[in-house]
Amino acid sequence: MALSLNFTAPLKQDPESQKRLRQLAAVFADQVQPEIDAALAKSELVHFARILIIDNKYIQVLTEFDGDPMAYTEFFRTALPTVFERIFSLVEGAPPWQEINNPNGFYEYTHSLNLKALGESSDTGYDHGYLFSAFGDATVREIKDKIAPTT
Amino acid sequence: MTVDFSEVQGLIRTYRRVTSRHLIFRFGTGAGARTFLGELAQQITMADEDPNTAPDPLLNVGVTCNGLHALEADPAMVGEFDAVFKLGPPAVKMALGDVPGSRSDPANWWEGQFATDDVHCVVHLFAQSDGAAWDAVQAVRQLAGSAGLTELIPRRDGTILSGRWFAVRKMHFGYTDGISQPNVCWDDDAPRSPEQIDFRNFLLGYSTDKYPSAPARGAAADFARNSTYGLFRWIYQDVAAFNQFLAVQGPQLFPDLPAIEAEELLAAKMMGRWRDGTPLALAPDRPDPQLSGSNDFDYATGDPDGRRCPFSAHIRIVNPRDTPLDPIVVEGIPRLLRRGMPYGAPLQGVTDDGADRGLVGMFLCADLRKVVYSLMSWVMRNDFSPVYNGNRRVQDPLFGNRSMPGSRAEFTIPGVGSEATVKSLPDFVHTKGTAFLLYPAKAALVALSQGTR
Numbered sequence: 063m064a065l066s067l068n069f070t071a072p073l074k075q076d077p078e079s080q081k082r083l084r085q086l087a088a089v090f091a092d093q094v095q096p097e098i099d100a101a102l103a104k105s106e107l108v109h110f111a112r113i114l115i116i117d118n119k120y121i122q123v124l125t126e127f128d129g130d131p132m133a134y135t136e137f138f139r140t141a142l143p144t145v146f147e148r149i150f151s152l153v154e155g156a157p158p159w160q161e162i163n164n165p166n167g168f169y170e171y172t173h174s175l176n177l178k179a180l181g182e183s184s185d186t187g188y189d190h191g192y193l194f195s196a197f198g199d200a201t202v203r204e205i206k207d208k209i210a211p212t213t
Numbered sequence: 214m215t216v217d218f219s220e221v222q223g224l225i226r227t228y229r230r231v232t233s234r235h236l237i238f239r240f241g242t243g244a245g246a247r248t249f250l251g252e253l254a255q256q257i258t259m260a261d262e263d264p265n266t267a268p269d270p271l272l273n274v275g276v277t278c279n280g281l282h283a284l285e286a287d288p289a290m291v292g293e294f295d296a297v298f299k300l301g302p303p304a305v306k307m308a309l310g311d312v313p314g315s316r317s318d319p320a321n322w323w324e325g326q327f328a329t330d331d332v333h334c335v336v337h338l339f340a341q342s343d344g345a346a347w348d349a350v351q352a353v354r355q356l357a358g359s360a361g362l363t364e365l366i367p368r369r370d371g372t373i374l375s376g377r378w379f380a381v382r383k384m385h386f387g388y389t390d391g392i393s394q395p396n397v398c399w400d401d402d403a404p405r406s407p408e409q410i411d412f413r414n415f416l417l418g419y420s421t422d423k424y425p426s427a428p429a430r431g432a433a434a435d436f437a438r439n440s441t442y443g444l445f446r447w448i449y450q451d452v453a454a455f456n457q458f459l460a461v462q463g464p465q466l467f468p469d470l471p472a473i474e475a476e477e478l479l480a481a482k483m484m485g486r487w488r489d490g491t492p493l494a495l496a497p498d499r500p501d502p503q504l505s506g507s508n509d510f511d512y513a514t515g516d517p518d519g520r521r522c523p524f525s526a527h528i529r530i531v532n533p534r535d536t537p538l539d540p541i542v543v544e545g546i547p548r549l550l551r552r553g554m555p556y557g558a559p560l561q562g563v564t565d566d567g568a569d570r571g572l573v574g575m576f577l578c579a580d581l582r583k584v585v586y587s588l589m590s591w592v593m594r595n596d597f598s599p600v601y602n603g604n605r606r607v608q609d610p611l612f613g614n615r616s617m618p619g620s621r622a623e624f625t626i627p628g629v630g631s632e633a634t635v636k637s638l639p640d641f642v643h644t645k646g647t648a649f650l651l652y653p654a655k656a657a658l659v660a661l662s663q664g665t666r
Binding site for chain 1 (some may be wrong): 260289295296306307308312313420425426427429431540541542543544580582583586587590596602617618621644
């Protein structure tokens with residue numbers, strides 16, 4: 063079944079960073095969302111995705127994926143470099159973008175901030191915690207195939 | 214630029230020795246570890262030596278990430294190495310296909326004799342005779358003992374891992390090995406043929422946007438230059454189960470053929486080559502000695518529907534050549550240098566004798582992360598190309614772990630006007646141990662042994 067990516071990072075609290083956070087939130091729907099939309103659609107692996115800000119203190123990138131979420135980090139780095147650069151520039155303790163804008167650095171950084179959910183995932187073999195799915199282990203491709211209108 | 218082979222461990226070249234020994238150690242003190250490595254460094258076979266004429270033994274050493282820490286290497290420098298190398302095999306067990314609860318579960322590795330985290334280095338010895346190999350083992354053991362290392366014995370019966378060619382380039386399951394090794398271009402200034410592969414796929418310290426590796430830059434990359442990563446895999450092969458499978462399924466799938474020919478055709482369909490090496494893409498009906506070493510073929514134009522070589526055949530997964538890849542596969546097809554050797558006595562027939570046999574696998578590359586998350590994952594689930602649309606849950610029929618969640622133990626063989634699917638593929642292999650190794654360059658060995666890095 064799908065696995066979850068629970069990327070969770072603390073946000074910088076200085077006034078300039080908080081201002082840029084507000085700017086990101088303000089333009090997200092119009093400027094950022096379409097770019098993410100296109101990349102995730104192209105991947106054909108992501109069931110759901112959203113980005114959350116918690117009390118201006120934490121940012122979360124939450125997705126449900128088919129397969130190992132760490133297997134495809136390179137696709138998302140290359141597909142969405144400006145989005146990730148912008149997000150990581152707001153994260154407390156994040157390495158400079160030029161240090162992690164490579165396959166190994168990006169993998170390692172995102173892996174380090176991927177939180178395990180409570181509970182256990184007994185049927186995936188992964189130690190990612192509990193995730194409910196009403197669709198069993200159906201993949202995005204399989205679901206799309208099933209619901210595609212027949213001609 | 215040209216690669217300085219005197220700096221590179223000779224393992225990047227093909228060795229022609231008939232037998233190998235693999236000694237696994239845990240370091241004791243940092244000083245002892247450095248002494249051991251310093252003494253051993255003088256005996257290591259480098260790539261500027263002709264492996265065909267060099268005296269026995271050919272010797273190479275790989276160090277794990279825990280081994281680098283035990284050597285008291287600069288932690289900040291080690292921190293810049295490949296993320297998967299640092300995590301170690303148990304942490305990426307699912308990507309490797311070593312599913313918890315299956316026979317490949319890392320909890321079962323090394324026959325329970327030690328934990329993978331305890332592995333600090335592996336010394337590989339290659340020789341022309343058992344006598345020479347034994348002498349080399351004793352010499353390394355003496356050196357290790359005097360430096361305070363603990364040898365980790367991977368078998369309950371007290372024996373170590375030892376490879377042996379039982380026939381020329383033949384592996385268990387009967388396939389010929391070593392045909393499709395990458396043709397590497399080691400010199401930027403030399404004329405390059407289209408099929409040649411850049412050495413940066415295999416050597417560290419030359420990272421570019423096109424051929425990234427870690428460490429990518431700075432002092433850590435300088436340290437790692439001319440080193441390579443290794444995936445060391447102890448793989449058991451169930452020859453009796455494989456022979457039984459061929460004997461039962463072959464005649465059912467190909468009833469028009471005599472039984473022995475049906476078995477051979479099924480074996481070929483599973484590998485993508487006849488057992489003599491002839492590629493199915495070029496010779497789908499019978500092996501051709503003239504083509505047994507051929508690598509000059511593709512799939513997209515020559516066999517787009519998989520009727521010659523099934524999409525899930527082993528060689529079509531690990532080297533899909535010109536097969537279209539999914540958009541998400543942005544890094545292309547990883548290439549490996551394969552340096553393994555079979556172990557254990559050959560088995561004929563369908564009755565298991567209980568003996569341990571398989572492959573001491575050694576796979577060299579400059580990007581473990583990429584190899585683990587693409588090649589290894591693709592073997593476990595053929596989910597990387599549009600050619601698998603319709604059933605992306607199938608596996609490599611030879612090397613898949615049937616316990617992999619989300620996979621189906623099926624093998625589809627497209628045919629003319631129809632296709633046959635084998636249901637309930639058995640496990641033919643399981644993993645008995647894995648280590649991620651760094652094969653340090655000569656300068657790196659010196660720096661590590663002198664404690665200057």
